[in-house]
Amino acid sequence: NLIRDIFVSAPGKAILHGEHAVVHGKVALAVSLNLRTYLRLKVTTTGKVCINLPNIDTFHCWDLSELRWLIHNFSAQRLDAELVKRLREFVGATNGNLDTCSMATLSFLYIYISFNSFLSELPSLTLTVWSELPTGAGLGSSAAYSVCLAAALLCTSGAIPVPLKEWDHTARWCQEDLELINSWAFQGEMIIHGNPSGVDNAVGTWVPRSTKVLVARVKDKINKFPSIMTPVLDSVDAVSCTCEKVLSEMTCEPITGEHYNILEELIDINQHHLNVMGVGHPALDMLCQVTLAKGLHSKLTGAGGGGCGITLLRPGALGQLEVPDGTVQDLRDCGFDCWETSIGGPGVQQHSPLSVKEEILEILNRD
Amino acid sequence: NLIRDIFVSAPGKAILHGEHAVVHGKVALAVSLNLRTYLRLKVTTTGKVCINLPNIDTFHCWDLSELRWLIHNFSAQRLDAELVKRLREFVGATNGNLDTCSMATLSFLYIYISFNSFLSELPSLTLTVWSELPTGAGLGSSAAYSVCLAAALLCTSGAIPVPLKEWDHTARWCQEDLELINSWAFQGEMIIHGNPSGVDNAVGTWVPRSTKVLVARVKDKINKFPSIMTPVLDSVDAVSCTCEKVLSEMTCEPITGEHYNILEELIDINQHHLNVMGVGHPALDMLCQVTLAKGLHSKLTGAGGGGCGITLLRPGALGQLEVPDGTVQDLRDCGFDCWETSIGGPGVQQHSPLSVKEEILEILNRD
Numbered sequence: 001n002l003i004r005d006i007f008v009s010a011p012g013k014a015i016l017h018g019e020h021a022v023v024h025g026k027v028a029l030a031v032s033l034n035l036r037t038y039l040r041l042k043v044t045t046t047g048k049v050c051i052n053l054p055n056i057d058t059f060h061c062w063d064l065s066e067l068r069w070l071i072h073n074f075s076a077q078r079l080d081a082e083l084v085k086r087l088r089e090f091v092g093a094t095n096g097n098l099d100t101c102s103m104a105t106l107s108f109l110y111i112y113i114s115f116n117s118f119l120s121e122l123p124s125l126t127l128t129v130w131s132e133l134p135t136g137a138g139l140g141s142s143a144a145y146s147v148c149l150a151a152a153l154l155c156t157s158g159a160i161p162v163p164l165k166e167w168d169h170t171a172r173w174c175q176e177d178l179e180l181i182n183s184w185a186f187q188g189e190m191i192i193h194g195n196p197s198g199v200d201n202a203v204g205t206w207v208p209r210s211t212k213v214l215v216a217r218v219k220d221k222i223n224k225f226p227s228i229m230t231p232v233l234d235s236v237d238a239v240s241c242t243c244e245k246v247l248s249e250m251t252c253e254p255i256t257g258e259h260y261n262i263l264e265e266l267i268d269i270n271q272h273h274l275n276v277m278g279v280g281h282p283a284l285d286m287l288c289q290v291t292l293a294k295g296l297h298s299k300l301t302g303a304g305g306g307g308c309g310i311t312l313l314r315p316g317a318l319g320q321l322e323v324p325d326g327t328v329q330d331l332r333d334c335g336f337d338c339w340e341t342s343i344g345g346p347g348v349q350q351h352s353p354l355s356v357k358e359e360i361l362e363i364l365n366r367d
Numbered sequence: 368n369l370i371r372d373i374f375v376s377a378p379g380k381a382i383l384h385g386e387h388a389v390v391h392g393k394v395a396l397a398v399s400l401n402l403r404t405y406l407r408l409k410v411t412t413t414g415k416v417c418i419n420l421p422n423i424d425t426f427h428c429w430d431l432s433e434l435r436w437l438i439h440n441f442s443a444q445r446l447d448a449e450l451v452k453r454l455r456e457f458v459g460a461t462n463g464n465l466d467t468c469s470m471a472t473l474s475f476l477y478i479y480i481s482f483n484s485f486l487s488e489l490p491s492l493t494l495t496v497w498s499e500l501p502t503g504a505g506l507g508s509s510a511a512y513s514v515c516l517a518a519a520l521l522c523t524s525g526a527i528p529v530p531l532k533e534w535d536h537t538a539r540w541c542q543e544d545l546e547l548i549n550s551w552a553f554q555g556e557m558i559i560h561g562n563p564s565g566v567d568n569a570v571g572t573w574v575p576r577s578t579k580v581l582v583a584r585v586k587d588k589i590n591k592f593p594s595i596m597t598p599v600l601d602s603v604d605a606v607s608c609t610c611e612k613v614l615s616e617m618t619c620e621p622i623t624g625e626h627y628n629i630l631e632e633l634i635d636i637n638q639h640h641l642n643v644m645g646v647g648h649p650a651l652d653m654l655c656q657v658t659l660a661k662g663l664h665s666k667l668t669g670a671g672g673g674g675c676g677i678t679l680l681r682p683g684a685l686g687q688l689e690v691p692d693g694t695v696q697d698l699r700d701c702g703f704d705c706w707e708t709s710i711g712g713p714g715v716q717q718h719s720p721l722s723v724k725e726e727i728l729e730i731l732n733r734d
Contacts, residue, residue, distance in 0.1 A: 227605035228636060231598035235643075238594035269595060272639040276602075 004043045006155055006162070007351040007364070009036045010147035012133040013140035014301050014310055014343065017270050018240040020218050020277055026237040029244050034345040037131035037144035038356060040364040041152040044124045051108055052128040054363060056135060058101040064122045067109075071117040084110065084191060100135055104145065107188035111149050114187070115157045123156065130363045134337065138302015146188030147348050150181045155350075162350065169355035172347065181348060217278045232276050239270045260314050264297040267312060271299035284309050286334055294324040313340070371410045373522055373529070374718040374731070376403045377514035379500040380507035381668050381677055381710065384607040384637050387585050387644055393604040396611050401712040404498035404508065405723060406515035407731040408523055411491045418475055419495040421730060423502060425468040431489045434476075438484045451477065451558055467502055471512065474555035478516050481554070482524045490523065497730045501704065505669015513555030514715045517548045522717075529717065536722035539714065548715060584645045599643055606637045627681050631664040634679060638666035651676050653701055661691040680707070 011032040018028025044050075050061040070086050087109050088094050093102035108127065116122050129148065133141040151173075154160045160180060163171035173181065222229040243266050250259050271288060274280055284300045287309045291298045298311040316322035321340065328338050353361060378399040385395025411417075417428040437453050454476050455461050460469035475494065483489050496515065500508040518540075521527045527547060530538035540548065589596040610633050617626050638655060641647055651667045654676045658665045665678040683689035688707065695705050720728060 225605070225609060225632075225636075228602050228609060228633075231601035231605070234598035235595050235602070238592070238598070242592060242595060265592075266595075269592075269643045272643045276636045276639045 006041050006152050007038065007353060007356055008041075008148050008151045008155075008348060009038045009351060009356075010144040010151070010348040011036050011140075011345045012131075012144050015138070016240075016301070016310070017243050017266065018236060019138075019300075019302055020274065020279055021233045021236040021240075023218075024222070024233050026233050027240040027244075029240040029247075031343040032345045032347065033133075033139065033341045033343060035132040035139070035339060035341050036345070037129060037133060037141065037148055038351075038360050038364060039127065039129045039145075039148035039152050041156055042126045042128075043156060044126055046126075047124050048126075049112065049122070049124065050126040051105065052126070052366075053101070053104055054366075055129070055131050056101050056104065058104060060105060064124060067113065067122060070109075070113055071122075080114070083113065087113075103142075103191070107146055107191050108149055110191055111146075111153055111184060111188055114184075115153050115159070125156070127152070128364045128366070130360050132360075134308070134339070137308035139308055143185065143189060146185040147181060149188060150184035151348050151350070154181060154184065164350045164352060169352050170346075170349045172349045178348070221278050229277070232273055236270060236273050239266050239273070242266060255315075257314075260312070263312055267297045267299045267310075274300055281307075283335075287311070287331070287336065290330050290334055291327065294327045294330070296324065296327065373408050373519050374405065374720060374723055375408075375515050375518045375522075375715060376405045376718060376723075377511040377518070377715040378403050378507075378712040379498075379511050382505070383668070383677070384610050384633065385603060386505075386667075386669055387641065387646055388600045388603040388607075391585075391589070391600050393600050394607040394611075396607045396614075398710040399712045399714065400500075400506065400708045400710060402499040402506070402706060402708050403712065404496060404500060404511035404515055405718075405727050405731060406494065406496045406512075406519055408519040409493045409495075410523060411493055413493075414491050415493075416479065416489070416491065417493040418472065419493070419733075420468070420471055421733075422496070422498050423468050423471065425471060427472060431491060434480065434489060437476075437480055438489075447481070450480065454480075470509075470558070474513055474558050475516055477558055478513075478520055478551060478555055481551075482520050482526070492523070494519070495731045495733070497727050499706075499727075501675070501706070504675035506675055510552065510556060513552040514548060516555060517551035518715050518717070521548060521551065531717045531719060536719050537713075537716045539716045545714070588645050596644070599640055603637060603640050606633050606640070609633060622682075624681075627679070630679055634664040634666045634677075641667055648674075650702075654678070654698070654703065657697050657701055658694065661694045661697070663691065663694065 012035045013030050013032055016029045016031055018026060022028035047064050048061050049064065049067060050059075052059050070083070070090060084106075087106055091102050091105045091109065093099075093106050113122075127149075129145060131141055131144065133139050133144060135141050151160075154177075155162055160173060160177040163173050163177075165171065172178070218229075222233075243263065246259055246262050246266075271280075271284075275285075280300065284298075288298045291311045296311050296313070298309050301308050301310045313321040313323060321342070323340065331338055356364070379402045380397050380399055383396045383398055385393060389395035414431050415428050416431065416434065417426075419426050437450070437457060451473075454473055458469050458472045458476065460466075460473050480489075494516075496512060498508055498511065500506050500511060502508050518527075521544075522529055527540060527544040530540050530544075532538065539545070585596075589600075610630065613626055613629050613633075638647075638651075642652075647667065651665075655665045658678045663678050663680070665676050668675050668677045680688040680690060688709070690707065698705055723731065
């Protein structure tokens with residue numbers, strides 16, 4: 001009944017408003033992006049476990065015998081401190097080594113071993129991941145990776161069914177199964193992050209070290225100026241709620257220019273608030289300036305302190321997104337990379353090979 | 368017992384924190400500057416009332432007979448709407464004409480007539496004013512002018528005594544007299560401003576039209592996003608209170624670099640808040656950038672929407688203010704005028720001619 005080969009994908013996420021404020025109990029507004037992470041899991045008979053993460057030049061193969069000693073009796077319902085400690089030593093990710101490659105390896109091994117420790121034999125498999133998302137930019141590449149890992153490993157272990165029917169291109173799981181995927185993805189995130197945001201278990205940011213520093217910086221400012229900073233967090237909270245209200249209006253009313261005007265004002269207000277919270281960066285100020293020169297409004301998204309910003313594009317006369325002439329070139333001239341995307345893509349799903357974009361399928365099948 | 372000739376001066380003011388928020392009931396922090404407005408009032412026998420305001424190219428002479436018809440029975444304790452209406456017509460400052468020259472003339476005539484209407488004969492006099500303060504920059508040139516007018520006219524009418532003794536260079540009035548000067552200066556301010564800030568009767572800003580528009584802009588934003596803007600005003604309030612606390616610590620404790628660090632942080636926070644309130648301006652953003660490149664922190668002061676900014680200078684090794692090399696030139700290259708000043712100068716005072724700077728005395732004696 002075990003499946004041999006499975007393709008899954010999960011979307012990246014952007015935090016529109018509320019980054020940082022969320023760790024102080026405020027609302028944050030996160031949306032899925034139409035940029036995705038794809039994973040192929042192939043059950044093999046090689047007696048090896050292999051992971052290929054070509055985005056981050058990470059390739060590992062272990063003999064099952066190497067992994068067996070890591071298994072011991074533990075509760076799979078919560079993060080197991082002893083297992084994490086052993087795994088950190090195993091992958092060489094002890095104190096101070098928190099680089100992306102080690103963390104990706106660590107979270108794979110944690111979920112793989114947690115799922116399979118009760119079996120008499122660990123399964124032999126090869127896992128390949130390719131992502132359209134930039135790493136370390138606060139666009140949820142870490143969460144998308146963890147979600148794909150959890151979905152594929154839960155499927156191959158038989159803990160959740162294979163939803164794809166013969167005639168489907170893509171398929172999603174039922175709510176209960178999605179909750180199980182999500183809770184395991186969150187365990188992966190917990191290993192990696194010093195302070196997962198808690199916005200949503202599926203929303204994580206892959207910013208290995210700096211998130212902790214920046215969260216500490218916000219906390220320091222709150223401790224230093226509580227009477228000044230507490231109302232700023234309240235205002236950020238209201239920005240998130242107002243934005244959510246506008247976005248939901250836009251799904252059920254005719255969309256007007258005024259909707260976009262308000263979204264732009266909210267972006268400007270929150271960008272100032274994030275600077276007040278001490279998580280801004282000169283590069284993000286430059287992003288705001290360069291895009292404002294083209295009439296566009298931007299803010300940082302995610303952890304801040306560099307990282308990634310979002311710029312709102314208005315629809316043109318024909319409904320397509322409109323990028324004013326020269327904007328992308330101006331941004332590239334300042335050293336920025338640009339991704340154009342819409343929000344509201346589907347969550348984690350299983351794919352038939354036919355429904356995976358050809359160039360991505362080629363990468364996933366490369367081994 | 369009437370005096371024939373009197374020199375008075377009053378300081379300009381800067382709002383360190385709380386501009387705009389103050390009209391919504393929040394604290395603002397205003398300080399006097401060591402930039403002053405000087406006034407000479409000479410009682411004459413020409414049968415004329417003359418005002419010379421060389422800073423703003425305003426020179427008027429009226430025959431007493433021209434002014435007499437403006438007098439009628441009114442309460443001098445509050446702004447008299449009928450007198451103001453007649454004066455507006457007299458100086459041609461009816462609706463829509465709110466330029467600096469007309470407003471300066473109007474407030475002079477209002478105070479002059481209010482003081483002297485109970486006399487059988489209006490006094491013949493010449494009044495000359497020179498200011499070190501820029502006009503229309505939110506540095507209180509209007510308040511300093513009104514304070515000088517009130518002090519000199521109250522003195523010549525005998526309502527308050529002449530404080531200067533033969534051997535004094537400068538002298539100030541007692542608290543009760545200062546309150547009378549202040550309340551009359553406020554009447555002058557009331558004529559000019561659509562919405563006097565109420566921070567302090569002696570603190571006014573001479574920004575004829577734009578103050579009203581910018582105050583309206585803040586109000587519009589509050590009405591549009593109450594849940595977002597109300598906490599911002601609370602935060603601005605806390606910035607003002609924190610700054611006041613730090614400044615008072617600096618008067619009784621040894622001043623440390625940390626005091627200046629906090630003052631700089633407060634400036635940055637409030638500048639962001641003012642942008643959120645919609646009263647920023649690209650020129651002020653540029654001021655912040657140009658000075659930050661020299662390690663200095665700036666914010667707008669007063670009405671905003673252009674106008675004036677303040678930049679904090681730290682004391683150097685010898686206690687003098689330190690302006691990093693090239694700062695003033697960089698600012699001038701961007702089209703800014705620069706004034707270097709300290710805070711905490713004395714309030715309104717009477718001068719002997721000897722205690723007025725020579726170049727200013729020369730201007731005041733020119734007629």
